[in-house]
Amino acid sequence: MAALVEVHSAGEFDELIRNSGNSLAVVHFWAPWAPQCSQMNKVMAELAKEHGQVTFVKLEAEAVPEVSEKYEISSVPTFLFFKNSQKIDRLDGAHAPELTKKVQRHLSSSSIPASSNEKPPEDLSVRLKKLINAAPCMLFMKGSPQEPQCGFSKQIVGILNDHKIVFSSFDIFSDEEVRQGLKTYSNWPTFPQLYVAGELVGGLDIVKELAQSGELDKICPKAKNLDDRLKALTNKATVMLFMKGNKQMAKCGFSRQILEILNSTGVEFETFDILEDEEVRQGLKSYSNWPTYPQLYVKGELVGGLDIVKELKESGELSNALKGEN
Incomplete structure (x- = not known):
């Protein structure tokens, strides 16, 4: 090959x-x-x-x-x-x-197989600390919330979603160094692992107990307020685009393409740079049940991403969709 x-x-x-x-x-x-x-x-x-x-x-x-x-x-x-x-x-x-x-x-x-007794290097500890603190609620799991790759990860994602808890996640299959290092760092040998405010909460069994006792919602106090914030953001303008970058400079090709389409319509719209707010970036995925960006909203309702906007343009329906008339 x-x-x-x-x-x-x-x-x-x-x-x-x-x-x-x-x-x-x-x-x-x-x-x-x-x-x-x-x-x-x-x-x-x-x-x-x-x-x-x-x-x-x-x-x-x-x-x-x-x-x-x-x-x-x-x-x-x-x-x-x-x-x-x-x-x-x-x-x-x-x-x-x-x-x-x-x-x-x-x-x-x-x-050269790595020794199971080998301690994670110092720079790995720093990296793990940054990952753990990357969001108020961080879940280290197998797979992603959209595609969990083990039953335990699927269950814990279900619990967090049922309680409308906003969380970021890290796929431990994507980085063997993080996967092994986190076990030592947290002194917790299995996955998934849930962290809140940089502190280990535990795995699936503990999260289940906290959910049953009502403590889970208290541990993640910001979660219940995020829906209101997202609702306000999606309704900030009649046409709202959540993207990587802004009107002046897109920071990914998908965002650049959707900007070009919207600009060609002459319709006024506002943008929100999801790269500048991790809470919104992760929370909007659950709020809209749409896992990728960009995301286009009209009158607070999700229209879709780049592919849907392209389809609406090709079918001649985009103008009505941007007026909320579809």
């Missing part, structure tokens, strides 16, 4: 990942309009020359949206690492040194 390949469809991607077996595959989700992606493609080409046993893959994120949505690719460049058909790591952004380091680490971990 070629060390540097480009795929153009979901079927081609699935086949390549499946056929890579226990070899490392690194997938670059990129966009031709982003200069940093072109730079990282050059880095990939150099890495491919050095590491012939690794399959480096280029995939245009907006050209294969089903794959991008499946793996929650919301900005470019993003790199995913696969082995044995499983995602094992992720890197967001144009960080050539970090990409090189991750490739080398995953290659060495294939041949």
